[in-house]
Amino acid sequence: MEATVILMRCKKNKALSGIRVQKMEDDNWWMTWAFGISEKSAKNEGFSQHYSLKGMCGTSDYPGCPYCKSPGFVVCGNCNNLTCYDGEKNITCAWCGQHLGNIVISDKFELSGGGY
């Protein structure tokens, strides 16, 4: 089974978190867990920041952002990083400050449009 940890920043406090994702039998990546992480350990662990988000969904166990409990995330078109997301219409990237509009989100958190 393939599994990895991807990095997300909280829109509220800009703190880093790691999201554990796992490739299931259906070939989709599922977000299974999220935990707070320091800048330093994120660097030391070498967690990936670039990955295909195709068909990534949250399992019912996925606890959301460890800081503000946002259930989803958005990917910045500018820097390609993840910011936690809670259904707002407009959000600013917590990594580069880019304004992110026109957010499309499904109720299953499938953000990159596998079947769309």
Ligand SMILES: [Zn+2]
């Ligand atoms: Zn957050």
Ligand SMILES: [Zn+2]
């Ligand atoms: Zn950005």
